[in-house]
Amino acid sequence: MRPSSTLLRYAISFAVCFLTAVLALPLRGWLDTANVAMLFLLAVLLVARYLGSGPAVLSAFVCVGLFDYFFVLPYLSLTVEDAQYFVTFAVMLVTALTTGALTANLRREIDTACAREQRSRALYGMARDLAGAVAVEQVVEITRRFLGEAIAADATLLLPDASEKLHPFPADGSLRAETHLAYMAIKNEKPVECTQISGSGYALSYFPLRAPTRTRGVLAIAPFQGDLEVIREQRDLIETAASLVAIGLERLHYVEAAQRAELSASAERLRSSLLSALSHDLRTPLTALRGTAETLALTLGDSPHELAEALRDQAAHLSHMVGNLLDMARFQAGKVVLRKEWQALDEVIGSSLKLLESALSGRKIDISLPPTLTLIEFDAILIERVFCNLIENSTKYTPPETTIEISAVLIQGMVEIQVRDHGQGFAAGRENEVFTLFGRGATESSVPGFGLGLAICRAIVEAHDGWITAGNHPQGGAVITFALPMGTPPEVTEETDENMVAAT
């Protein structure tokens, strides 16, 4: 019912007027001329309803002309006998024009409403499709389909990677995009258009994809045919579509993030259950081995006794190394959670020395701590490991008659702790290699160990926001220095001195 070509519509309106005249002609003798005028008005109304305002105006004039020519005496002449017919013509023309304009307006509004409804329906369809999309490729496909159908335009999405570099999606699309225009759209947070590259296969208009948290990319479009006008007319629609796409992309981003988190959590669970299984499986035979060897050592005679003791020592040594390996594995797996508490440094040094009692076998240890040392917040078990590893290293690499010195100084909110021995020190230039996994101070050594100890120390100290260095003392011997932040220890309410027990 809606001829599209303008010329056709005028032709039809013309034809309608003549048809009315032809139909009314045989009734000329019977019908009053006023009623014939009514028939022409009806024709104009119909033209306005179906063909729009332009043809309605044309038909108004044509109808008045035809009415005069065929139905007003003298017939077949535009002259008029009775002057009062001019009033009829005028009323007829005004009525035709007015009703024509009104009807045409009404129609235009209906058309706009229809178009709007169609647009909303299309946007709704797109939003629904986007909500169901599970991959970026789907979002791209949905966007392209929508813009293709709704405004007959080709589209490319430009999406940033982790380093904010934009990549076109689809990568091999027919529409190419000027990346610098896209960056400009992101930077200005509003659409950018370019007229110079019209028809060259490049996108003409760049809409930033603004989502609630950040801009998620750029929508680059160009109409299949024609120029920027097509896009300008539909700018609202495109911007709405762009924001839908942005929200869709953002949703995908968070879905992916959640999936990644879930994945890494399950990998973490797997890793930690593997670690504890490994730990259990390694420790069980060692415990049994060590215990059995000791039982043998306690119950056997002299010569087998020595063998049993050797067995026990090797088992103890092996279990120590396995312990180090497992610790390092736990650190590397990121499984270590610090349990920080306010601790006394001298107490942790003391407990480390107690643990190493047999390894130290009476070796002289010098401890000098500043009297102003307050409590420090750290994970006592881990810092005890640091001291154990450092002191044990010193005992392994230095002659038994030499002293090991442990000292601390307070410098700029940090407590710097030194463990110094009087051995040969580290090989020059290799001081910092000792902290790497399996790194050892000397290339070949008869002293057993993997070189895990210092790597563990570094991991622990750095987890405490501290630092650790290795070096040689000017007067000889190796020095390891590590620092921990001091912090402000909590208040302690003191007792009053009066009710001392056993006051003398």
Add this chain to the structure above:
Amino acid sequence: MSEQRANVLVVEDEKQIRRFLKTALEGEGCRVFEAENCTQGLIEAGTRKPDLVILDLGLPDRDGIEFIRDLRNWTRVPILILSARSDECDKVAALDTGADDYLTKPFGMAELLARLRVLLRRNAPGEIEPEISFGTVRVDFSRRLVWRDGLNVRLTPLEYRLLAVLLANRGKVVTQRQLLREVWGPSFVESGHYLRIYIGRLRQKLEQDATRPRYLLTETGIGYRIEIPKGDV
């Protein structure tokens, strides 16, 4: 232990460890019963009436903490737990639930037997000494007096109470929470820094070398223990 055979129940899923524990404990003159999981362990504990339970915390069928709770519903039998080094939290939880002491795997025979003796002795009834000595220190509970090298030592009420709690559990680990609750009160269980400071002061007053204490020992991450070596009294 030789005077009277002690019954020891070993609840441990690893056969090799059970075997060497059995050999070692029988060498000490104990009678050993074995269970390889918690369910069986609870049945054995009910029927054998052991004098000591050695419990591995990592049993397959149930949580060791639950086992301790169940056992503590009807008996005060000493419980010695075995656990891997990296599980300090589990150990503390087990000790706070009612276990008496722990050993870290892999442990030495000497440690095992020392713990065993302490736990079995402590179970012997009717033994409240009015006085305890270690090193050159003498504590007179009846008169609340403490002496070192023959000289009176001034202790604050809290210091004295801390020392008394540790001595009442001598040879046995007392967790940080237990000490804070018994000495300072329930609202102080999270205030570990008080313990650090008071233990430091006790060591200054009672130990020869406060940094390398002989008696007042730290069990890092767990609590404290007063150890009185044999023949040191």
